[in-house]
Amino acid sequence: MTADRHLVIGLSLTATWRKGTRPPDAADKEASQGSAIDFNIRLARMAEKAKLDFVFKPDFSGGGAPKGGAGSGGASAVGLDPMLMLTAVARETAHIGVVTTASTTFNPPYAVARQIQSLNWISNGRAGWNIVTSIEGAENFSDDPMPTPDVRYRRAAEFTEVVRRLWNSHPPAALAGKAQLSPIDHKGEFFAVKGPLGIAGHPAGRIPLFQAGASDIGRDFAATVADAIFGAIPDLAAGIELRSDLRRRAQVKGRAPGDIRVLPGLYFFIADTREEARELHHLGHAHLGRRQRLDSVKSFLGLDVSGLTEDSRVTRDMLPDPDRPVRSRTHADLLRRYITLNEPTVAELLMRPEVVGSAHWVSVGTVDDVIRDIVEWREAGAIDGFIALPGGSWRSMQLFFDELMPRLSDMSLFRKEYEGATLGEHLRIS
Template sequence: MNDRQLCVGLSLAVTWFSGNAWRRNDSHVEDILNPTYYINIAKLAEKAHVDFLFRPDSLFVDPKALSHSVGFCALEPTLLMAAIAPHTSHIGLLTTASTTFNEPYIIARQLQSLHHISHGRAAWNIVTALDGHQNFGLPHMPDVGIRYAKAKEFAMAVKKLWRSFPHEALTIDRNEGKFVTSELITTPDVRGDYFSVKGPLSVPMHDSGEVPLFQAGASEEGRDFAAQIADGIFAACPDIDSAKSYRDDVRARMQKYQRNPNKVKVLPGLSLYLAASEEQAKALYLESQSSLDINRKNQFICDSLGIDITQLTEETEICASLIGPLPDHVRSRTHSELLRRLVKRETLTLAELRKRPEVSASAHWQIVGTVEQAADEIIEWFEKDAIDGFIALPGGSEESLKLVCEKLLPLLAERGYFRRQYTHTTLRGHLSE
């Protein structure tokens, strides 16, 4: 058994339905709005001793994209986690809530309620969002600096609201007729540049302590925010060098804020296309990707690299010397920068470039192969201090999802890199391992 253990989350973003995968006869895509479907997945993941389930969120939908992709059609994440909670006992439940489109009191109350419903297994993925302003009466998305300034103030308000009603205030003395010790309840009266919240919260803190916080800090502002407040940090890291660079960077920032870097988990997304043989895994990957819109990929390349590829052939080499200035209108500077970094590092033909995950604007670490190959690569990244764990994003079919839970994680446990059984019943307990 190693001193350090992998921290593993499983995404419920139905990544195994991406591309053409939802069209498979065995996909069960009809069940994506049925909570029982996710409850069964949660039970499978808990049997594998996964640290937490994770549900990302989006507060807008593109009907054109939705016509051929199921990813935008989803249940509200906190309600979904509340539905899963009574059917599980150990696995963490990580929901997502935006600080750009919500109010601190509502989110503080929802999360603390989920913490009680799950007996200490709730967590909050803090996002500032990239789109959706039109659904909340905003003329445009605030720039990144404003979004993160607002996020910091939002998170501070939520934490103060949680602390305003400590668990110890619950007296419940029937003889004295005393439900709470009111002197222990405080009124935080938060007043900032973006929010004004008096308090106190109407839900007491759960006796397991504060809800853990997660954040996907990619930009300078995002990394700094994550280093200040997060218990877990997500990252888009397509290769081991970018993963190690990212982890080293955020750990250095944590020390600047006098936080112990060893107490925080850096967890890149890991896209897993698994099968009995490498050939079968590659076929599964190609089948699932074959319908992806080539025009969208081309547009992303043009926007991110600042070049016009419409006159180029499939065999034209895309190299660093062709890169132009990064346009102001790109949707995500983070994903565009990852693609630019790839082209600066490697010279690829246009056809080869389109096959890379960076061009799908996800830029996640990707393994296409067998369970044994996946285990070997995960251990290599872990041993080289590039990761503290990962968020599993099974792809291609439900079989990949089952292989992650029933084969890959048991193999990692057999090799001493993952738990054989839970030793805690709360998510904060899992994160302390």
């Protein structure tokens, strides 16, 4: 369990709270002005005032974001490159971590190693890397089709190894002439990289690694390298399963179970009353009609339930062959698991977070209700913290920062002040 540690909390800088059909307010207008960088800096400062561990930017530069997903941001989001956006954020903040996303499928490792180490210097030791293998986007890089998941994860493992070796190839002490630069002379299945890296390591030490993708190979990869996992966790049982499995796998790889922090996206809809919160949640998903929800089930799972009535049950024997290729194994496995355990009606299935929003944990209610959910999940051993995906409205975001976060601190579940200066120190990574 995690009783000796504070929750780890990050904020996703995507416009999740602007999704849906509610009427726009002043904050919506501000968020859609120009490149929206000023607005994102304002959000990062709010997060820093609440002493959050980090701000975080997912990235789907290779293609669109997952359909209707909570991580995908509002339709009118400009979609700045995360590395550049977080560079600007780093210059306007002083304590909060800046976690950027870079795909191992579409980039060369030398370029990623250099960019992230640069972000680390620009932020003075606050950078983190979210490692993704990506679901789509191959058409933007060559005529080759998307590599299979196996190939993508083999490439991710080699890519990450090269990046880490490049970071070590140019130690900070070399700046004072007290250490040598050394080439890495890497030749592997996917990459040939001589090194050393042209930029020195930052004295803050190791750059924290995040990972997203929780299929069997994805989990093994995370257990080998990740300090934290950005998890798609739609319900408590899925969280307990994922966290205990990752802790077990980390031990098999010779690490301590607590070395890997499980951080689901928490898609919250907070309001002053439960009724208002429910209405916000409803409006947040009302733009997704029946047809889109059915398409989503079909694209994630390969299962067509369009011929069934709303109250027909979807049963486990209807599930297609588990080895059939799917867009995301993580999302397919979550839906399979839900159907196998619950045999839901079509209406129930079409309400699920896996169908309407990237499979993230959804919490709807007053500040008290959402705190109750967070405490329950933590006590059950399902989470080490979360990545906040604000939903619903600007008011929901304000209630999160002005009321919920101070309450978590008062309950000793979260820090009151920053004790360290770097992301590694915030996450207690040695």
